[in-house]
Amino acid sequence: MSGSVPGPARNWTVGTAPGIFPFLGHGIDLVRRPLAFLESLPTHGDLVEIRLGPQRAWMACHPDLVHQVIADPETFDKGGPLYDRLRILLGDGVGTCRHQDHRRQRRLLQPGFRKARVADQVQLMGEEVESVCRAWRGGQAVDISATMMDLSTRVISRVLFSDSLDAATAVEMRRCLATVVRGMFVRTVMPVDALFRVPTPANRRYRHASDRLRAIVDAAVAERRRGAARDDRDDLLGTLLAAARGDGVESAITDREVHGQVITLMFAGAESTALCLSSALDLVARHPEEERRLHSEVDAVLASGRPPGPDELPRLVRTRCVLTETLRHRPPGWLFTRVATKETELAGHRLPPGATVVFSPYLLHHDPALFPGPDRFLPDRWLPGQAVAVRPGAMIPFGAGRRKCIGETLAMSEAMVAVAFITRHWRLRHLPGYEERLRPAASLGPRELVMTCEPRASRPVGTPPAAASSAPRTAVAPVVRNSRTAGGNDVHDA
Numbered sequence: 294m295s296g297s298v299p300g301p302a303r304n305w306t307v308g309t310a311p312g313i314f315p316f317l318g319h320g321i322d323l324v325r326r327p328l329a330f331l332e333s334l335p336t337h338g339d340l341v342e343i344r345l346g347p348q349r350a351w352m353a354c355h356p357d358l359v360h361q362v363i364a365d366p367e368t369f370d371k372g373g374p375l376y377d378r379l380r381i382l383l384g385d386g387v388g389t390c391r392h393q394d395h396r397r398q399r400r401l402l403q404p405g406f407r408k409a410r411v412a413d414q415v416q417l418m419g420e421e422v423e424s425v426c427r428a429w430r431g432g433q434a435v436d437i438s439a440t441m442m443d444l445s446t447r448v449i450s451r452v453l454f455s456d457s458l459d460a461a462t463a464v465e466m467r468r469c470l471a472t473v474v475r476g477m478f479v480r481t482v483m484p485v486d487a488l489f490r491v492p493t494p495a496n497r498r499y500r501h502a503s504d505r506l507r508a509i510v511d512a513a514v515a516e517r518r519r520g521a522a523r524d525d526r527d528d529l530l531g532t533l534l535a536a537a538r539g540d541g542v543e544s545a546i547t548d549r550e551v552h553g554q555v556i557t558l559m560f561a562g563a564e565s566t567a568l569c570l571s572s573a574l575d576l577v578a579r580h581p582e583e584e585r586r587l588h589s590e591v592d593a594v595l596a597s598g599r600p601p602g603p604d605e606l607p608r609l610v611r612t613r614c615v616l617t618e619t620l621r622h623r624p625p626g627w628l629f630t631r632v633a634t635k636e637t638e639l640a641g642h643r644l645p646p647g648a649t650v651v652f653s654p655y656l657l658h659h660d661p662a663l664f665p666g667p668d669r670f671l672p673d674r675w676l677p678g679q680a681v682a683v684r685p686g687a688m689i690p691f692g693a694g695r696r697k698c699i700g701e702t703l704a705m706s707e708a709m710v711a712v713a714f715i716t717r718h719w720r721l722r723h724l725p726g727y728e729e730r731l732r733p734a735a736s737l738g739p740r741e742l743v744m745t746c747e748p749r750a751s752r753p754v755g756t757p758p759a760a761a762s763s764a765p766r767t768a769v770a771p772v773v774r775n776s777r778t779a780g781g782n783d784v785h786d787a
């Protein structure tokens with residue numbers, strides 16, 4: 294049923310999504326055909342009632358409503374099924390904490406994410422991307438999803454702890470994160486605790502993966518504390534440990550908070566960036582003309598064959614457009630919840646305190662009124678001077694307002710370094726018969742993307758020999774497993 298409710302600025306429409314199942318609500322639709330279900334919602338109104346299990350929730354479909362929700366974190370606080378679940382895993386870190394504690398937490402972490410700081414980290418990003426590509430050989434099939442996850446885990450662990458996790462731990466972390474983001478999604482769209490207390494294999498796997506993630510982070514923090522007396526490293530964990538000692542902050546933070554922040558940053562930093570990278574490489578390979586343009590840019594800017602440094606990033610204009618369009622087309626963070634802290638109005642509709650509000654960057658990014666031809670991959674939309682005038686709240690891959698992603702600059706720099714370096718040296722091709730199966734979990738992107746890597750033949754005249762260490766061999770190499778990933782399945786037979 295849809296009805297028209299007069300709002301202050303326009304006549305809002307408020308409706309209810311059809312097909313509510315007893316007890317499961319729209320949970321089955323959201324698990325089986327999440328994107329199609331999502332895209333069907335605006336036909337029922339600007340604000341649409343859906344059911345997450347037995348719970349009522351309100352999906353903000355219109356960009357102005359999404360903007361209203363995001364811009365007012367006091368009224369629409371972090372909460373609802375997604376954040377209630379995340380809190381169990383992450384504690385009350387900066388991503389999950391309530392509004393009243395958010396400012397303090399954000400101020401504590403912000404210095405580690407400043408632009409100047411990220412510029413210093415570009416070099417380590419380059420080292421890591423060279424390292425993950427080193428095992429690639431012409432003609433081999435590479436598990437791109439796993440490799441990108443490996444890359445982003447290594448980068449975030451160096452930003453946090455100054456050290457890479459060892460190979461076996463990085464592989465375990467990747468597997469645990471995959472289990473958790475899938476399980477988290479099912480628990481978000483069907484928030485019926487009793488279902489998840491049953492000791493089924495899937496529930497046991499979820500529990501085990503969450504426990505292991507916490508244990509990995511605890512071990513990394515404990516290891517650092519042991520060496521703390523002789524080691525005062527200038528990284529994010531160093532900042533947190535200093536705050537735990539009470540150095541330079543108004544009040545010391547607890548050990549629990551240190552762990553909460555570290556696991557939050559690992560969790561938020563690794564998955565989304567990896568999915569953005571896999572999606573970008575996937576989409577570029579599907580669009581030969583875009584690939585050609587990208588190749589010509591990276592050949593010109595990275596003539597030396599080395600990864601880009603901070604001075605080269607601004608010249609990678611097309612690379613940035615490709616990534617921005619990837620984030621529009623397939624935002625890794627595609628569904629978020631909030632909870633109303635008091636009685637309020639949205640689209641002229643009264644919401645009681647405790648009401649769950651849902652918004653989706655994916656839905657807005659695919660609205661034809663905001664982005665003409667929304668299903669087409671068109672990096673040119675973002676060329677300087679041609680960029681569409683984006684309505685407030687319409688392009689929100691990193692969220693907006695006070696709860697906007699703290700890692701945006703870090704993630705974009707990492708993605709640019711990785712995409713530029715990889716496409717400078719390799720042309721990636723889908724395996725014959727590959728069909729896209731995007732199964733959204735708590736995040737969206739290809740999770741089983743395997744591609745064949747072909748060395749790019751053309752190398753600009755005058756490439757110095759130094760580039761050879763990072764450049765691929767052109768002969769078809771025998772298929773090997775990637776030893777760096779300790780028996781992981783990163784490299785397969787083509």
Ligand code: HEM
Nearest residue numbers: 388561562565566569626629690691692696698699700704
């Ligand atoms: C392409 C990669 C990334 C995407 C698409 C992304 C997306 C997002 C989005 C949409 C939000 C807002 C969520 C909401 O409003 O409920 C967010 C918040 C957050 N992100 Fe990211 N993110 C990415 C990378 C990173 C990285 C690399 C880090 C850290 C190392 C990070 C840390 C965080 C944190 C801590 C928050 C919570 C901020 C707050 O509440 O103050 N993210 N991210």
